[in-house]
Amino acid sequence: MTTAQPIPPSHADLEARFAAILSGSQSRDEVDRWATRTMLDLEGVEVDEAAWWALGILAGIDLHHGPDEPYLHDDAQVRGWLSEFRERCGIIG
Structure with a gap:
């Protein structure tokens, strides 16, 4: 039995995580846990540079x-x- 490879988050989802921190609709701790878990799940999966960069920033946003x-x-x-x-x-924005 094979398991499906995880799908990286979209740029829109990553942008929304930054915005959620700034608006207060998600805590920094919530976003950090999501990003860290996502990075672990994506190990070995091809992820574009911008998305991987954003995940790296968001994983640690609660320090x-x-x-x-x-x-x-x-x-x-x-x-x-x-x-x-x-x-x-x-x-652009």
Whole structure:
């Protein structure tokens, strides 16, 4: 019995994860867990560079400077990453 290979997330889904963090509709912890699990599931699967880059950023988006400290990367940096992701994908916006 063969199992189907996992399908990488679409650029739209990845863009939506960045936006969800910024809007507060998903927590950084939720997005981090999703991205980390997705990267593990995609091991050995061909994933385009922009999608893999975004997953790498999102897996770790919940890091803090230290216990009871603010996030290592603030919302301005997340917005910058979203812009960079759009550029990498050729999305104007």
